[in-house]
Amino acid sequence: MAMAKELKFAGSGVGEPWWIIGHITRRLLEPLGYQVEVLSESGSTNNPRYVGGGKADFGATVPQTLGWAVRGEHLFQGETFVPLRSVGRVRRPSWLTAAARWELGFTSLKEIGESDYPIRLVTHNLRSIASVVPNEVLKYYHLTKEEIEAKGGTVREIGGNDYRSTDFDVIIGNLYMGRSMVTRHWSAATELMNLRFLDLDDELLAKLTADGHGTPGEVPFHFLRGVDRWVKALDRISDLLIYLPESTDEQFVYDLTKLYDTNRGTFFGQAVQMAWEPSSVTMGDPLPLHAGAERYYREVGLL
Incomplete structure (x- = not known):
């Protein structure tokens, strides 16, 4: 099923790293006709709840938070979410x-x-x-x-x-x-x-x-x-995961992954310096790769 043209990205407070990744995503997808709203109320532990609960189409957060969410640990005890998959990782010093x-x-x-x-x-x-x-x-x-x-x-x-x-x-x-x-x-x-x-x-x-x-x-x-x-x-040079529901259209995820990978310098040129990290795509914990992202990485020899 084709993706809707109006999308929501689960970020965090304006100017924070997760929000900046959403801003980058918005800029990359605009030429393809997509309108991306970057949400600021989806910070902290709300992030997996937005992406995994249908309030956002994709998002970015830290692996530790996602791990707690998918395993139902800590602040996520008793909560369930749709199956989630990774698109890629961004490093943040x-x-x-x-x-x-x-x-x-x-x-x-x-x-x-x-x-x-x-x-x-x-x-x-x-x-x-x-x-x-x-x-x-x-x-x-x-x-x-x-x-x-x-x-x-x-x-x-x-x-x-x-x-x-x-x-x-x-x-x-x-x-x-x-x-x-x-x-x-x-x-x-x-x-x-x-x-x-x-x-x-x-x-x-x-x-x-x-x-x-x-x-x-x-x-x-x-x-x-x-x-x-x-x-x-x-x-704490740590990874941030860009992720979305497993049910997301495979071709859209392929195209999105390619946009990130072919515009790596965009991540570094921000107020908070970050770096797209394709060498870490095989790190599946806590989420496996989405099929669309995996197809792209295989085509360019990263898997």
């Missing part, structure tokens, strides 16, 4: 890192966790998918919301801060390569405040690596104001 106000004098997260200082922490929404790994860091350093509040401190979500008034003490969060809405909290904080970037402990990095959250890495020297050395961080 990012790190999980931490910084503190220079004036406080702290030189490590361990020192902060062991102190009685009532810190004002900003991090990702503790109930969102973005906080899965930051929460592990907070537990390791005894900086959970409960432990901080017991000392008179506060925990707030990244994004609503007036950095000119130095209204926080510590920031722990994901840092992306590039400058966009999704990275604005880091760029604004480092430009308006004096921050000391803090290394993550080797033991913690080894644990996070063993749990499949990334690998030991470093925030690049001088990437931001205050990064005055190579800072030990969790390297």
Whole structure:
């Protein structure tokens, strides 16, 4: 069955990586007569619900979220979705890192966790998918919301801060390569405040690596104001999956896959740098390839 000409792409907040992939998809399909609406309310765990529940025709998200969805785990317990298939993978350089106000004098997260200082922490929404790994860091350093509040401190979500008034003490969060809405909290904080970037402990990095959250890495020297050395961080260079229902028209998926593969530079030339990664197409977990995508990859010798 031929595809409808008006399609919906499940992205995330405007300017975030999933939304940018949707924007790229819209631009690539427009010359073929398609109109693609990129949805912004389908971020976090809503993404598989939109694609797998008929609210969107295709989308992009992280493999971990899709794995939970198709297996009915974590926030998806008891939910079922239509069979989903992968189109391809996009790589996105990012790190999980931490910084503190220079004036406080702290030189490590361990020192902060062991102190009685009532810190004002900003991090990702503790109930969102973005906080899965930051929460592990907070537990390791005894900086959970409960432990901080017991000392008179506060925990707030990244994004609503007036950095000119130095209204926080510590920031722990994901840092992306590039400058966009999704990275604005880091760029604004480092430009308006004096921050000391803090290394993550080797033991913690080894644990996070063993749990499949990334690998030991470093925030690049001088990437931001205050990064005055190579800072030990969790390297989260991770794949984003572009995916859709198994029932999607095979020829449409073939054509879409070809558009992505023959326009690879489009992914890199964005505010958040990404790269189309055809060499990873054989990685089927958590979704196998759609038949249309598989046909294209075989024709060009990638399978």
